[in-house]
Amino acid sequence: MNRHESCLVLNAGSSSLKFSVLRRVEAHDDLQQVLSGQIAGIGTEAVFEARDANRRVIARQRWNAEDSQRREALLAFLLDWLPQALPEDRIVAAGHRVVHGGRTFSRPVRVTPEVLAELEALVPLAPLHQPHNLAPMRALAASHPELPQVACFDTAFHAELPWVASTYALPREPAYEGVQRYGFHGLSYEYVSQRLAALRPELANQRIVICHLGNGSSLAAVHAGRGVDTTMGFTALDGLPMGTRCGSLDPGVLLYLMREKGMGADSLEDLLYRRSGLLGVSGLSSDMRVLQESAEPAARRAVELFCFRVAKEVAAMAGSMGGIDALVFTAGIGENSPAVRADVCSRLGWLGLAIDDDANGRRALEISADESVLPVFVLPTNEETMIAMHTLSRLAGDGRGAALATRQEAGSCSTAPTPAIC
Numbered sequence: 396m397n398r399h400e401s402c403l404v405l406n407a408g409s410s411s412l413k414f415s416v417l418r419r420v421e422a423h424d425d426l427q428q429v430l431s432g433q434i435a436g437i438g439t440e441a442v443f444e445a446r447d448a449n450r451r452v453i454a455r456q457r458w459n460a461e462d463s464q465r466r467e468a469l470l471a472f473l474l475d476w477l478p479q480a481l482p483e484d485r486i487v488a489a490g491h492r493v494v495h496g497g498r499t500f501s502r503p504v505r506v507t508p509e510v511l512a513e514l515e516a517l518v519p520l521a522p523l524h525q526p527h528n529l530a531p532m533r534a535l536a537a538s539h540p541e542l543p544q545v546a547c548f549d550t551a552f553h554a555e556l557p558w559v560a561s562t563y564a565l566p567r568e569p570a571y572e573g574v575q576r577y578g579f580h581g582l583s584y585e586y587v588s589q590r591l592a593a594l595r596p597e598l599a600n601q602r603i604v605i606c607h608l609g610n611g612s613s614l615a616a617v618h619a620g621r622g623v624d625t626t627m628g629f630t631a632l633d634g635l636p637m638g639t640r641c642g643s644l645d646p647g648v649l650l651y652l653m654r655e656k657g658m659g660a661d662s663l664e665d666l667l668y669r670r671s672g673l674l675g676v677s678g679l680s681s682d683m684r685v686l687q688e689s690a691e692p693a694a695r696r697a698v699e700l701f702c703f704r705v706a707k708e709v710a711a712m713a714g715s716m717g718g719i720d721a722l723v724f725t726a727g728i729g730e731n732s733p734a735v736r737a738d739v740c741s742r743l744g745w746l747g748l749a750i751d752d753d754a755n756g757r758r759a760l761e762i763s764a765d766e767s768v769l770p771v772f773v774l775p776t777n778e779e780t781m782i783a784m785h786t787l788s789r790l791a792g793d794g795r796g797a798a799l800a801t802r803q804e805a806g807s808c809s810t811a812p813t814p815a816i817c
């Protein structure tokens with residue numbers, strides 16, 4: 396018997412499909428992640444792995460090279476497997492992470508053929524992510540047309556950036572319409588800023604700089620829970636150097652490479668998105684762990700450049716808000732690398748910022764030293780929870796976006812025509 400209403404969250408990339416199932420816990424008006432995992436190596440050697448709520452591996456499966464290419468079949472495998480793994484759950488909706496909502500989508504939206512067509516038009520703005528985000532929506536719409544789907548956008552959190560933060564100094568001509576700074580990692584910023592406000596209510600209306608440092612990295616200036624500046628711009632290429640992306644670059648470099656080196660759009664895209672950043676500078680790896688374990692001078696330089704740029708951009712974000720009341724680290728590097736946090740914070744010592752080495756080493760929630768003029772936090776991000784919250788909220792039709800679905804909404808959801816996939 397299906398007893399729990401649950402939300403399937405999908406985060407599809409070029410070679411992976413990450414999934415989570417979050418169950419509505421009505422007694423606490425809360426969501427509980429009951430299962431998570433991914434299909435990695437899509438296109439080459441696909442491997443499925445799922446973990447339970449305690450992070451124990453509960454299933455593994457591999458495919459041969461030919462079957463690894465069949466994306467829709469891999470998704471179908473997941474959808475067939477879920478009801479067996481969660482016999483007590485009834486999946487009432489699927490929420491998708493979508494990197495770009497453009498100017499049209501500033502909040503989560505129900506997926507319809509019209510919405511899909513509009514999102515398709517945004518592919519040139521996020522060529523590495525958007526096509527993969529959309530593929531499972533189309534597949535699910537075809538295989539489970541009754542299952543409601545909701546698209547949640549990484550750009551939405553930044554939709555109300557002040558014009559000075561969203562505008563490029565280009566001519567105000569129709570040809571450049573839509574060429575503006577959008578910002579990304581918004582689901583992470585939304586989750587982290589809400590979490591910080593819950594843990595430290597006195598900071599809810601203050602000026603926070605959040606450092607989302609992972610394979611993709613960016614910073615956001617958040618004042619009273621709203622995004623007021625961020626380091627990524629028109630695409631997810633701008634700002635900090637990342638695993639394989641270059642971050643901010645003088646646009647004159649592109650002109651030079653095109654004119655003097657004969658590079659075209661495709662080779663530039665490959666250079667800027669896939670061969671630069673930590674990988675490009677180190678010549679070794681895009682993975683921060685590998686670089687920190689390496690004795691190679693080039694690996695050290697890559698880490699040093701990364702920390703230098705993070706510290707510089709923290710100062711810029713603080714400048715955008717006229718000050719800073721707290722600093723937060725999150726995502727793979729931000730949550731797991733005490734050395735990066737220590738390096739960034741020591742570069743910000745002039746701000747009066749100091750960390751406690753012991754607290755930093757054991758990844759305490761608050762890692763600042765007593766004498767620090769502002770608190771520094773490490774807060775694990777959880778974009779999946781944010782997507783599930785938005786999805787259930789959207790289905791309940793309250794349009795409040797980030798609000799966690801309430802018991803009353805749960806009631807309306809259960810009476811809505813939302814057939815389960817299991």
Ligand code: AMP
Pocket residue numbers: 608609610611638681682683684685687726727728731732
């Ligand atoms: P994400 O994209 O958020 O999954 O973050 C991936 C990045 O986090 C990679 O560069 C990893 O090397 C890095 N990372 C994960 N764990 C650690 C760790 N213990 N120390 C340093 N970097 C880490």
